[in-house]
């Protein structure tokens with residue numbers, strides 16, 4: 517459905533990642549983890565077709581539902597219009613959104629509990645509220661591939677739970693392939709089938725999320741001791757272990 521084969525991206529003379537293979541099919545969810553600056557956004561943008569590969573190949577469908585990491589200020593559009601823009605491919609360059617497009621946008625907002633934002637101006641929303649609206653915009657595309665760059669980074673706990681449940685439902689329908697990056701390993705353990713740990717430019721550890729995300733591998737990834745524990749039923753928490761203060765934990 518979507519994939520990379522021997523892929524690499526360079527910024528100037530510097531390789532951000534190389535020799536990366538990735539295949540994601542329908543009904544599958546892959547989480548990408550790595551420390552700040554390791555290349556998650558670069559990988560996601562390359563996968564979404566927004567950054568050229570310097571080596572390797574990409575295969576992808578025409579339409580992808582994409583949520584960018586940073587959602588800057590924009591011109592003052594109503595949120596419903598921002599969401600309806602997700603239908604651009606269906607509406608066409610010179611077309612106008614139909615009643616059905618607006619209905620689909622409302623449904624997508626309702627799916628993420630964001631209907632209350634419909635008439636508000638996007639540029640006046642908080643960071644988390646914008647993330648919710650942008651998720652609705654990705655959903656309204658109807659795309660079967662969803663690529664989400666840190667979709668929970670600004671969300672409160674209730675909205676994190678909502679996001680996880682929406683992604684869980686999409687994955688469970690067997691039509692969608694979902695890839696998301698996160699700094700919250702417990703989210704990966706909660707809904708991802710697979711995890712990709714970006715350990716280094718040429719070192720990528722990929723496999724079943726539960727198997728790959730061991731305390732040892734996560735400690736290697738982040739350079740600090742990590743504790744992983746079952747907190748309720750199948751829910752796991754992943755926390756940094758502070759040794760004798762924040763500054764001394766990183767190896």
Ligand SMILES: Nc1ncnc2c1ncn2[C@@H]1O[C@H](COP(=O)(O)OP(=O)(O)OP(=O)(O)O)[C@@H](O)[C@H]1O
Pocket residue numbers: 527532550551552553554555556557558559585
């Ligand atoms: N436009 C650019 N030009 C040059 N270097 C860039 C550019 N954008 C990003 N980089 C560099 O590429 C590297 C990877 O950045 P990227 O944003 O992919 O990291 P990330 O893993 O998503 O980080 P974070 O967790 O902080 O969001 C970083 O060292 C960054 O400084």
